[in-house]
Amino acid sequence: MHAQNPVFIPGPTNMPDTIRKACDVATLDHRSPAFAAMFRPAVAGVKRVLKMDAGEVFLLPATGTGGWEAAITNTLSPGDTVLAARFGMFSQRWIDLCQRHGLTVEILETPWGQGMPLDRIEAALKADTDGRIKAVLATHNETATGVRSDIGGLRKAMDRAGHGALLFVDGVSSIASMPFDFTAWGVDIAVTGSQKGFMLPAGLAILGVSDKALAAMDSATLPRTYFDLRDQQKGYAAGGYPYTPPVGLIAGLARSIELLEDEGLDAVFARHHRLAEGVRRAVAAWGLEICAASPALASDTVTAVVAPAGFDGTEVVKLAAEKYHVAFGVGLGAVAGKVFRIGHLGMLSDVMVLSGLATAEMVMADLGWPVRLGSGVAAAQEYFRGTVRLAAAA
Numbered sequence: 001m002h003a004q005n006p007v008f009i010p011g012p013t014n015m016p017d018t019i020r021k022a023c024d025v026a027t028l029d030h031r032s033p034a035f036a037a038m039f040r041p042a043v044a045g046v047k048r049v050l051k052m053d054a055g056e057v058f059l060l061p062a063t064g065t066g067g068w069e070a071a072i073t074n075t076l077s078p079g080d081t082v083l084a085a086r087f088g089m090f091s092q093r094w095i096d097l098c099q100r101h102g103l104t105v106e107i108l109e110t111p112w113g114q115g116m117p118l119d120r121i122e123a124a125l126k127a128d129t130d131g132r133i134k135a136v137l138a139t140h141n142e143t144a145t146g147v148r149s150d151i152g153g154l155r156k157a158m159d160r161a162g163h164g165a166l167l168f169v170d171g172v173s174s175i176a177s178m179p180f181d182f183t184a185w186g187v188d189i190a191v192t193g194s195q196k197g198f199m200l201p202a203g204l205a206i207l208g209v210s211d212k213a214l215a216a217m218d219s220a221t222l223p224r225t226y227f228d229l230r231d232q233q234k235g236y237a238a239g240g241y242p243y244t245p246p247v248g249l250i251a252g253l254a255r256s257i258e259l260l261e262d263e264g265l266d267a268v269f270a271r272h273h274r275l276a277e278g279v280r281r282a283v284a285a286w287g288l289e290i291c292a293a294s295p296a297l298a299s300d301t302v303t304a305v306v307a308p309a310g311f312d313g314t315e316v317v318k319l320a321a322e323k324y325h326v327a328f329g330v331g332l333g334a335v336a337g338k339v340f341r342i343g344h345l346g347m348l349s350d351v352m353v354l355s356g357l358a359t360a361e362m363v364m365a366d367l368g369w370p371v372r373l374g375s376g377v378a379a380a381q382e383y384f385r386g387t388v389r390l391a392a393a394a
């Protein structure tokens with residue numbers, strides 16, 4: 001039998017059939033009005049999802065990593081300094097990308113499982129009296145550890161420091177699944193990819209860019225050609241792209257936004273919170289810990305489950321794939337083997353989550369982990385059946 005089980009990786013996410021179908025479009029001349037008619041609603045929809053009231057949205061043929069690159073190469077110059085906390089594999093990879101572009105990264109080493117250290121960021125900005133730091137890089141949801149940082153709090157810390165650095169936010173595993181407020185948080189560039197909260201195939205880097213960041217493009221001298229947003233802006237003025245766009249993905253994105261807005265963004269966020277809470281209750285019932293150091297840091301899109309001493313989280317992921325054809329996420333970098341991850345973002349329901357928890361229990365039992373079959377599923381069931389109407393009303 002060819003099983004089509006849901007995936008429990010934190011991206012790519014499960015795709016609704018209606019979005020998959022929307023991506024299936026006949027060949028279209030991207031210089032025709034028909035393309036503009038498809039493209040403009042997608043851009044306007046992303047602005048609403050990000051809560052932007054100014055600036056511009058760019059949809060680049062790339063993934064989240066290309067979005068990081070577009071963010072820095074369009075706004076910074078060789079030798080510029082950026083400030084970043086390193087507290088997981090994704091914050092690490094963005095730092096590495098900056099270093100390879102010749103930027104100086106002032107790194108705040110932070111234990112994995114913690115969130116961004118707002119007090120230390122504030123202190124670093126206050127100490128930067130000659131304005132060397134041009135941008136602060138923030139990983140909103142560290143997908144490696146299942147930690148959500150407080151971007152609104154980060155904005156306040158930057159304001160308290162009275163520092164004019166740009167604020168770049170990696171929202172790849174948060175946007176469209178957890179609350180995100182580009183305007184209220186004073187974000188200068190927000191980055192995401194099509195294959196996470198937007199429930200599309202991989203292939204689009206999605207960027208929200210503030211007017212301040214757009215203005216920085218004129219003086220920035222890092223080399224860029226394909227990702228040069230000034231070319232994109234010229235294309236926009238003519239209703240399209242400077243090169244051939246991925247038309248199917250853009251059509252799918254417009255459909256994705258319709259689905260998100262039909263459900264209601266607040267309801268989408270509440271659903272993710274509730275599903276995450278069910279997962280967390282299951283983990284507690286297993287007698288296991290999550291990687292996030294405190295409940296306030298726990299992500300609503302991914303949970304990193306800490307393996308008990310003497311056990312290897314990667315084994316769970318391997319056996320789940322081989323024996324039950326279900327995908328979970330491995331631990332990355334410093335937590336490789338120490339955790340396995342349950343992704344719970346995108347198209348997901350109570351029933352799907354329960355199937356993932358049940359599978360994880362079978363695998364852990366197969367591997368001799370001290371986890372009782374049914375314990376986590378029961379905890380999640382109790383929580384889900386007790387909150388189902390609450391969530392519908394939210």
Ligand SMILES: *Cc1c(COP(=O)(O)O)cnc(C)c1O
Pocket residue numbers: 011063064065066090139141142143170171172173193202
């Ligand atoms: C998935 C992810 C990325 C990388 O995105 P790609 O689309 O794989 O390039 C970056 N940051 C975070 C937080 C992610 O979860």
